[in-house]
Amino acid sequence: MLVFEAVLEVVCVSLPGYIVARQGMFTAEMQKFAANLNVAVFTPCLIFIKLASQLTTDKLADLAIIPVIFIVQTLISYLCSIAVSKAFGFSKRPRNFVVAMGVFGNSNSLPISLVLSLSQTIKGLHWDNLPGDNDDEVAARGILYLLIFQQLGQMVRWSWGYNVLLAPAEKVEGTTENDNARLETGQAILGESEPLMGGTSTDDEGDEQDVSGSDDTRVENRETSKRSARGSHYGSEFRSGQQTPVTHRQHTSSFSSVFSSGGLSKSGPVPDLLPTPANGNIQAAGGMMSLPSIWSNTGPIDGDVTQDPKGFTARCRRAIQKTCGTIYRFISGACGSAFGALPDPLQTFLTTFGSMVGRFLLGVWSFMNPPLWAMLAAIVVASIPDLQRFFFGNGTFFKNSVTSAIRQSGGVAVPLILVVLGANLARNTLPADPSHTKEDQKEETKLLIASIISRMVLPFIIMAPLLAVTAKYVPVSILDDPIFVIVCFLITGAPSALQLAQICQINNVYMGAMSRLLFQSYVVWILPSTLVLVVCALEVVEWAQR
Template sequence: MAHQFARLLFESGMKSQREDVLSAIVPLLKLLSLTMIGLVLSRFEMIPRATFKLLSKLVFALFLPCLIFTHLGESITLENFIQWWFIPVNVVVSTLIGCFLGYLVVLVCRPPPEFNRFTIIMTGFGNTGNLPLAIVSSVCHSSDNLFGPDCHRKGVAYVSFAQWVAVILVYTLVYHMMEPPMEYYEIVQEGTEIQEQETDDVSAPLLVEAEWPGIEDKETEHSKTPFIARVFASISSLSSLPDIDPRDGAITRGDTPMSVTCFAAPNKVARKIRVVAEQTPIQHILQPPTIASLLAILIGIVPHLKDLIFGDDVPLSFVTDSLQIVAGATIPAVMLILGGMLAEGPNESMLGLRTTIGIIVARLLVLPLVGIGVISLADKLNILVAGDQMYMFVLFLQYTTPSAILLGAIASLRGYGVREASSLLFWQHILALASLSLYLVIYFKLMSFI
């Protein structure tokens, strides 16, 4: 009798393990199938590259904002807005830990010196938007998912609630960290010119357009120069770099060396900070997805507005129904675009094999382990929303995704590490299938215990 009972327990445990593995891998296989369709369509030129670029613009300006607005606006309330505070904070924490791991990669792997900052950035800043949305949507697609009937709505709301923090970080910190290093400016500039000649019609357009359509129109006079280094260092040997007018702090150009008296002024630091701030593309933060997030939060936390727009029998329910229909195209479009990008293949990279492997290991394998510790500690401190497994799952995902595709666009805008970003993003997204499968199984197991 005892033997039969033990056998039943063993079989039950084996069945449970198989179900956990399948529940983690099947959603990723669905996303892989969509990505493969995009890859085949692009590889065999069944769809022109211009179509993928147009699809990127539709996702950026229409599909994604509709998805964010309908799900975040319906889910959020003033109470939730306060309860969810750890979601955006976790983005900052995961980024800081990732940057520290990137610094360790620099120390251990010793990349070419001009790519030290690049290594830190590519390790630290993960995809907190489109890929987590795709994973959540795929996990919630089946009716017997682990997170209940509100799986999709809550998952999209949690991911969307974190996006504005990531956008602010990208258009401030990342933008300036990705400027060409001063001491290697000529080398990096040469590499950028070669990149533009070789990949004008091959890989750069789709990589650049994937998450920031129209980026070529955002380039400024100083986008591809070591601007901060030039402003804060009393170096004027490169006449092509900006100088500071000692009268009003304006940026000027010329062959005359920068006046020493300009830096001797009492307010020299404030003047330099102001010049740098003026060149920070903070205006790009207010893009359609971010505007949709802010609008959804505003309407969601005001009960009278929410009662007009969100619900089954509200006056403007037809509007949200229409937006939900449009939003349904987001995930398929995102994965098709990713497939088109991967079809271009990896570019040549001067980063080095050892550094490339170091970044991939740190980003896809080590950072998720650290994330498990951080989320477990937060749970012990009662910081998380009690009993909400989807909340915890989204926090885990913020440590697990590959580097943000948007970093490739920023690299192109700044003229720094364009080839290296393209190559690294390609290999990370290829290998992320294995790492995501592994960690999704681990996360599903952990959430049943924590």
């Protein structure tokens, strides 16, 4: 009954978002704004308050087992998805879809809400290894565990999931769309090459009639006709009202863009289609500005007071830039002289090592986002007892002002996450496909059944005994934490991540099947599934403590 109460609380908070979205009051743009606001303000406040007030350095030592469990869960889900796809006789594209739905589970919106609710309703979740453990500490540890699982899933989801499993049809080898795309590409290249090889003109009728014009005019007309032809080609492929064409380069992950370039650059643009904390996407649209863009010598924007060359602000800016340039040249010259005096093998080693360290740091910088910065700040505060007392000491001025404001803002995060989750389930933000046939509906039904089995049934059946044996016999203290066992069970059988709907929209892949899957997973099956997961987790905790 306590588990049912916790699940029903989540449903009741999500229901208003679903209702207002169905009525058209909560549009896609409004959902995106609310999600980005939650990512930038409220979720970081929640993470900081829960972690910084409860964590200690001793609690952080046992977290290394989380990546191991994540890898095992991902591998088992992958094997289950492959087996189910073979049983249904799927080809490559639908098999990749089922694998994506099975591997990538929700580790953010729903589990966080359930963990916070369960920590307040079930009293058997206190950890015996922590004297004086309370409900707030249980919630803080649960959020920390989920945040680590979430970031691991983010890396795999936007690399393997986006570029391989849910890639556009024309990029999947062995499909009809891929063959047609290659044929069109070959024809386009051949068509552009024919005038050069054969010496004949392929321009339109207007260019052929304009024989009296000058050579420059004819060249300009030919270029205009080619641009028009390209525009008509894209117009036939992406009609009005459909998904805006997005190139592959624009949506590569921050890690891949930084490590492939090896240079200091901006993070690639983040997909601008409903990035919500409910679906696990924790980076606001637009990316994060890097250091070179801040210190670059670009001109001022329109309306900037620095456009006046005689203004005081412009003179100060030029003076600062000149001073910084002088200091930089002096330091670089001194370092270059010292580096040149070293032996050649040592120079080669330092160059290679510095490049590797620089790429790693740039990758970390590009990967960071407001919730991760909040977690880093919370770890720093928790690691310094004096700083922790400064933030959370009873009766202090800072706690009654700044810390209290952060706590109040953090209280908004979970309700807003659930409201956006309910709005996403309204299914009124996905574009309608007028060419949908009965055969497509039959295939979507098969994909729906296979995805639910691969995500919410088979991984739980296999992982539950493994988690039980691990909690009982593996001598790692974190496995004795009841909330950690519950988190592992929730992630094992959680529905497919809502962020997958965003990827399907970007790549125009099985959007109808994705919409039906979200409704079935989060509306129909979520209540019995969560009850089974939490009850089994509590039984494992009780058995492991005997």
